[in-house]
Amino acid sequence: MEKRLLEFVNSLRSAGVRISPGEIVDCLEALKSYGIAEHRLFYRLLKATLIKSETDTPLFDLAFRLYFQEEVEKPEPLTSPGCCDGFASGVDGSGTGKAGMGAASRQLYHAIQEGQSQILISLAEKQLAQLTVGEEGIDQLLHQIKVSMEWFMVENAFEREGKEGEENAGILKDLEQYLRHRIEKLAVAQKGEQGLSDILWEENLKQKDLGALNEVQVKEMEKRVERLANKLASRYSYRFKPAKSGRVDMRRVLQKAARMGRTPERLFYQDKVMDRPRIVVLCDISGSVAVYSAFLLQLVYAMARRFADLRTFLFVDEIAEVTLPLKTGPVQDAVRQALQEARCSRLGISNFGQVFELFRLHYGEILHPKTTLVILGDAKNNWYPPRKEELRTISEQVHRIIWLNPEPKAKWNQDDSIIGLYGQSCSDVIECRNLDQLEQAVRKIV
Incomplete structure (x- = not known):
C-alpha cells in the first residue's frame, strides 16, 4: 500500500x-x-x-x-429501481418530446422517461465497449459517445419541455458523469501509467491553456481567478518614512551619533506607509485573445475594488476606457457589460501601433512616474506599421511596462507577431496562457 x-x-x-x-x-x-x-x-x-x-x-x-476505486460508482438516480419516473412526454409534432428523433435518441429518451435505469446503463456500456482510446482527450471521447447516442437531441427535447423536463435533464447529467468516469478508467486500462498521467494533466487547471477549457472548467477557473485576485490585491508593498513616534530608525540614529561623536539627545523614528501602485491596464479583445482577456478582466474587476488608482482600457484597432463598468455589479455582469459597451473596433483586427498612438494622445495625462502599465496582447499587428516609437514614448512616462502575451513563446516574432520590437520598451514580457503563469505575472505587477 x-x-x-x-x-x-x-x-x-x-x-x-x-x-x-x-x-x-x-x-x-x-x-x-x-x-x-x-x-x-x-x-x-x-x-x-x-x-x-x-x-x-x-x-x-x-x-x-x-x-x-476498482469500480465506477453509479450515481444514485441510476441505481434506484424507480429512478427516472419522468414526466408526461410531448407527442410527435407538438414541438416537444420525441419529434424529429432518430432510433438511438428515441431509445435514450424512452429509457429516461420510463425509469429504466438498467437500460440506461446498458446503452452506456454498449458504447464504451466499442470505444478505442487513442490520443484524444476525455472530453473528445465523451463527445464521440454522445454523438453516437444522439445525445444532444434528447438534451434539447428536455430543454423544450421546460420545468417538466428538468428532472429528466438531471438524469441525463448523471449518466454523463458516469460515462466520463468510465472513460477515464478505460483510458488507464488501455494506456497504463501514461493514460493516467494524461488524464491528470488534462484536468490540471493550473497548467491548462485558458483557451482550451470546457464549460465546467471555465466556471471553476472563474472561481480560482477571483480568489487569486483577492489574494494578490491585498499584497501591498510598504516603505518607511520619518515619524514622531513608532519604530526607532537606527540608521539615522547611528548616522547622527557618528557625526556628533556621541549619543544624540533624541531618537529618530520611522513608520510604515502603504505604497499602493498606480496601475493602467490595456487589454486586447480581438478574437485571437478574447478568452484570455475575459480572465484578465475578472482579475482587474476584483483588484479595482482594492486599488483606487487603477484604470482599464480595451482595444482592437481603437481604444475605449471601461474603468467604471468594472467597478459595479457582479463580476460576470461587469465584465460582460464592459465588453459590450466598449467601442474599440472599427475594422475588427488588431492595430497595436495605432492604439498606442491614440492612447498617448487621449490619455497620456494619466501616466505618472509611479505608474505600472500592463498590456495584454499577442502583438500580432496584421502587417500594419508597428509605430514602436509610440510605445517607447509611453515607457518614458511610466515606472515600467509589463506585457502579458498569451501566445506560446515558440510562436513569438513569427509571421505578423512583432513582440520583439515592442519588448524593447518593456520591463518584462511574460508568456501568460494558464493560471500558474497568470499568478506569476500578477505577482510582478502588484
Missing part, C-alpha cells in the same frame, strides 16, 4: 498539486493509526493530510478514483 500511496502522491505532484515530504509523513502516520479498511475514512485521511487548497480538490478526487 505504501508503494501505491507514493505513486498516488507523485501523480498529484506531477499534475501541479504541491505536497511536501512532511505532509506525506503525516499521511502515513494517520493511516497507521486509523487503517485503510473503511473506504470513506481512507479518503478523508488522504485529503486532510495532503490537500492544502480547496482548488486542488477536483484533481485529488479524480486521482483517488483512478488509484483506489
Whole structure:
C-alpha cells in the first residue's frame, strides 16, 4: 500500500498539486493509526493530510478514483429501481418530446422517461465497449459517445419541455458523469501509467491553456481567478518614512551619533506607509485573445475594488476606457457589460501601433512616474506599421511596462507577431496562457 500511496502522491505532484515530504509523513502516520479498511475514512485521511487548497480538490478526487476505486460508482438516480419516473412526454409534432428523433435518441429518451435505469446503463456500456482510446482527450471521447447516442437531441427535447423536463435533464447529467468516469478508467486500462498521467494533466487547471477549457472548467477557473485576485490585491508593498513616534530608525540614529561623536539627545523614528501602485491596464479583445482577456478582466474587476488608482482600457484597432463598468455589479455582469459597451473596433483586427498612438494622445495625462502599465496582447499587428516609437514614448512616462502575451513563446516574432520590437520598451514580457503563469505575472505587477 505504501508503494501505491507514493505513486498516488507523485501523480498529484506531477499534475501541479504541491505536497511536501512532511505532509506525506503525516499521511502515513494517520493511516497507521486509523487503517485503510473503511473506504470513506481512507479518503478523508488522504485529503486532510495532503490537500492544502480547496482548488486542488477536483484533481485529488479524480486521482483517488483512478488509484483506489476498482469500480465506477453509479450515481444514485441510476441505481434506484424507480429512478427516472419522468414526466408526461410531448407527442410527435407538438414541438416537444420525441419529434424529429432518430432510433438511438428515441431509445435514450424512452429509457429516461420510463425509469429504466438498467437500460440506461446498458446503452452506456454498449458504447464504451466499442470505444478505442487513442490520443484524444476525455472530453473528445465523451463527445464521440454522445454523438453516437444522439445525445444532444434528447438534451434539447428536455430543454423544450421546460420545468417538466428538468428532472429528466438531471438524469441525463448523471449518466454523463458516469460515462466520463468510465472513460477515464478505460483510458488507464488501455494506456497504463501514461493514460493516467494524461488524464491528470488534462484536468490540471493550473497548467491548462485558458483557451482550451470546457464549460465546467471555465466556471471553476472563474472561481480560482477571483480568489487569486483577492489574494494578490491585498499584497501591498510598504516603505518607511520619518515619524514622531513608532519604530526607532537606527540608521539615522547611528548616522547622527557618528557625526556628533556621541549619543544624540533624541531618537529618530520611522513608520510604515502603504505604497499602493498606480496601475493602467490595456487589454486586447480581438478574437485571437478574447478568452484570455475575459480572465484578465475578472482579475482587474476584483483588484479595482482594492486599488483606487487603477484604470482599464480595451482595444482592437481603437481604444475605449471601461474603468467604471468594472467597478459595479457582479463580476460576470461587469465584465460582460464592459465588453459590450466598449467601442474599440472599427475594422475588427488588431492595430497595436495605432492604439498606442491614440492612447498617448487621449490619455497620456494619466501616466505618472509611479505608474505600472500592463498590456495584454499577442502583438500580432496584421502587417500594419508597428509605430514602436509610440510605445517607447509611453515607457518614458511610466515606472515600467509589463506585457502579458498569451501566445506560446515558440510562436513569438513569427509571421505578423512583432513582440520583439515592442519588448524593447518593456520591463518584462511574460508568456501568460494558464493560471500558474497568470499568478506569476500578477505577482510582478502588484
